[in-house]
Amino acid sequence: MAAVKLYGPLASTATSRALACLLEKQVEYQLIPVDLKKREQKKPGFLAMQPFGQVPVLQDGALTLFESRAIVRYIAEKYAAQGTIGLLGKSLAERAVIEQWMEVESQTYNPPSSFLVFQLAFAPLWGIPQNQTEIAKNEKKFSNVLDVYEKRLSESKYLAGDEFSIADLSHLPNTEYIVKATGKAELITSRKYVNAWWENISSRDSWKKIREMSKADSKK
Amino acid sequence: MAAIKVHGFHASTATNMVLCCLNEKQVEYDFVLVDLLTGAHKKPQYLALNPFGVVPTIQDGDLTLFESRAILRYLAQKFKGQGTDLLGSTLSEEALVYQWCEVEGQSFNPPVSTIVSQILVVPRRGGSTDEAAVEMNIEKLGKVLDIYEERLSKSKYLAGDFFSLADLQHLPHTHYLVNACGKGDLISSRKHVNAWWEDISSRPTWQKVAENMKVN
Numbered sequence: 001m002a003a004v005k006l007y008g009p010l011a012s013t014a015t016s017r018a019l020a021c022l023l024e025k026q027v028e029y030q031l032i033p034v035d036l037k038k039r040e041q042k043k044p045g046f047l048a049m050q051p052f053g054q055v056p057v058l059q060d061g062a063l064t065l066f067e068s069r070a071i072v073r074y075i076a077e078k079y080a081a082q083g084t085i086g087l088l089g090k091s092l093a094e095r096a097v098i099e100q101w102m103e104v105e106s107q108t109y110n111p112p113s114s115f116l117v118f119q120l121a122f123a124p125l126w127g128i129p130q131n132q133t134e135i136a137k138n139e140k141k142f143s144n145v146l147d148v149y150e151k152r153l154s155e156s157k158y159l160a161g162d163e164f165s166i167a168d169l170s171h172l173p174n175t176e177y178i179v180k181a182t183g184k185a186e187l188i189t190s191r192k193y194v195n196a197w198w199e200n201i202s203s204r205d206s207w208k209k210i211r212e213m214s215k216a217d218s219k220k
Numbered sequence: 221m222a223a224i225k226v227h228g229f230h231a232s233t234a235t236n237m238v239l240c241c242l243n244e245k246q247v248e249y250d251f252v253l254v255d256l257l258t259g260a261h262k263k264p265q266y267l268a269l270n271p272f273g274v275v276p277t278i279q280d281g282d283l284t285l286f287e288s289r290a291i292l293r294y295l296a297q298k299f300k301g302q303g304t305d306l307l308g309s310t311l312s313e314e315a316l317v318y319q320w321c322e323v324e325g326q327s328f329n330p331p332v333s334t335i336v337s338q339i340l341v342v343p344r345r346g347g348s349t350d351e352a353a354v355e356m357n358i359e360k361l362g363k364v365l366d367i368y369e370e371r372l373s374k375s376k377y378l379a380g381d382f383f384s385l386a387d388l389q390h391l392p393h394t395h396y397l398v399n400a401c402g403k404g405d406l407i408s409s410r411k412h413v414n415a416w417w418e419d420i421s422s423r424p425t426w427q428k429v430a431e432n433m434k435v436n
Contacts, residue, residue: 065316067319070318099290103288106326
């Protein structure tokens with residue numbers, strides 16, 4: 001059987017989201033870097049796989065798949081019997097609550113947090129002017145979202161219940177950047193239960209491995 | 221067994237996505253109005269169901285569930301044996317359904333919902349349409365639809381030759397775009413997107429829902 005190939009740079013939140021799931025499920029993979037600075041993702045060879053010109057892309061045998069959250073679901077389902085068990089819950093109802101929090105991440109957590117990560121961590125590096133009004137607006141939005149998370153996590157160890165799931169996994173990449181690279185770590189660390197949850201999920205072997213790989217990458 | 225309860229608002233695209241799915245799966249439901257115009261969605265009674273204070277939320281026995289796209293997946297999985305099969309027949313087909321569901325959520329929804337909100341909602345709240353924002357998002361949406369045009373020239377529906385959740389997710393916002401915002405040319409000017417839109421919007425399961433989507 002062909003090895004699973006994941007195309008994308010490790011620094012991309014969407015790529016590390018997909019990779020975290022491959023690691024949790026102990027799936028053998030090949031990570032093929034895509035150079036965003038050289039706009040490799042907009043070249044015909046890449047567009048043939050992913051017409052929107054975005055990373056990551058997964059190839060598993062005859063299947064080519066994009067959108068990190070779809071990749072996460074596919075890997076969790078296909079390799080259900082190996083690696084971390086229970087990422088999709090043990091019943092239809094548990095799966096539904098996991099999907100609910102996956103969607104909350106996708107529709108409500110991701111927009112303001114990615115905006116802050118781009119404006120505060122990347123815009124200065126790339127010489128793009130920051131928009132202070134929008135930064136303040138998104139910080140307020142993100143804070144309001146985190147208040148709901150704080151209440152939820154005061155009642156539940158993980159977002160969807162007692163076990164780590166793909167819903168928690170989906171939050172790893174953006175939260176890592178918020179805490180490590182925006183100067184706004186206190187958004188997470190000042191909230192007792194959000195912080196405990198973050199400490200917990202980011203200390204999993206899969207995320208530790210991604211941190212090691214990122215460190216090695218940045219030394220190249 | 222008690223019917224599924226849908227807490228929602230008749231003009232809400234997210235609510236109507238769920239109602240269409242219930243119709244496709246031939247599932248009975250009770251509709252409970254959450255009147256957004258009176259701020260019912262931000263009152264404690266509703267926040268107890270959905271702490272983010274948005275519609276819709278469903279109750280199915282002991283399960284309370286929010287986020288329309290999650291509700292869609294739950295219904296498609298729970299009622300797999302009845303009504304329209306919305307997830308494809310194999311794991312790979314299902315993966316492609318989820319891929320195009322994500323495209324709708326990440327690439328189609330942001331520009332189209334901004335256009336619809338600026339043209340339909342903002343004036344009704346006493347504000348004025350931000351024409352620059354509308355123009356910018358029309359351009360963005362156009363680029364996304366160009367990619368859809370290419371895809372739909374090779375595939376009858378987004379995930380393959382079968383109607384799925386991915387196509388269904390596009391119905392409510394496109395309905396407003398075409399029928400209430402005067403931006404139908406975005407769809408009609410693209411041959412394959414247009415054929416796909418004509419097809420999916422003529423499904424009786426959708427028409428039943430569309431009848432109740434009064435803009436006023």
